[in-house]
Amino acid sequence: MTKRTVRGLGAALVMSAGVGLSGCAAMSPVQTQESYQPADGVALNLGSIRIDNLLVVAPTKGGPGTVSASVVNDTGQPVAIEFADKTSGATAQFAAPPGVATPVSADSNLVQLASVSAGPGSNITMTVTTATTGTAQVTVPVLATQSFFQTLLPTQAPTTPAPTTTASS
Structure with a gap:
């Protein structure tokens, strides 16, 4: 073999390796074009109402939980x-103003479920109902009250109303 043939074979091997290695992504999707939820919670599109990053923060199974999300009402x-x-059948209500993204359970206005059927690290089946869109069902994660979720620690909801006293005449 001549020096020229060896050089030609080397160049051919390098080129075919480059072509072969560059083709391994030919059948793979471009990851920047794949849709995903970049948050802890889930998204729910109800047409004119969109709910992003929906999750429940609860310290224990069976106890109260705080609903957290961002709602866009168009x-x-x-x-x-x-x-x-x-x-569990527990419900919580939230009023979404029109035209803005509104956080659910912002500041000290916690939107709470009296009882959450699963503990942290699990999922619950949640229904979301509005008069304009009807009812949708979604699987929602339950997260622990740690890290930046500490501000969403639910308060213990009263189970019975406080008794009232009346003065007798």
Whole structure:
């Protein structure tokens, strides 16, 4: 073999390796074009109402939980939204103003379920109901009250109303 043939074979091997290695992505999707939820919670599109990063923060199974999400209401009118844990039957209401993204459970206004049917690290089946869009069912993660979720620690909801006293005459 001549020096020229060896050089030609080397160049051919390098080129075929380059072509072969570059082709391994030919059948793979471009990851930047794949849709995914870049958050801890889930998204729910109800047409004119969109709910992003929906999750429940609860310290224990069976105890109270705080609903957390961001709601965008494009209906032009305020919309009442009911969140319900399908298994426990606990419900919570939230009023979404029109035309803006509104956080659910912001500041000290916690939107709470009285009882969450699963503990942290699990999922619950939640129904989301509005008068304009009807009811949708979604699987929602339950997260622990740690890290930046500490501000969403639910308060213990009263189970019975406080007794009232009346003065007798």
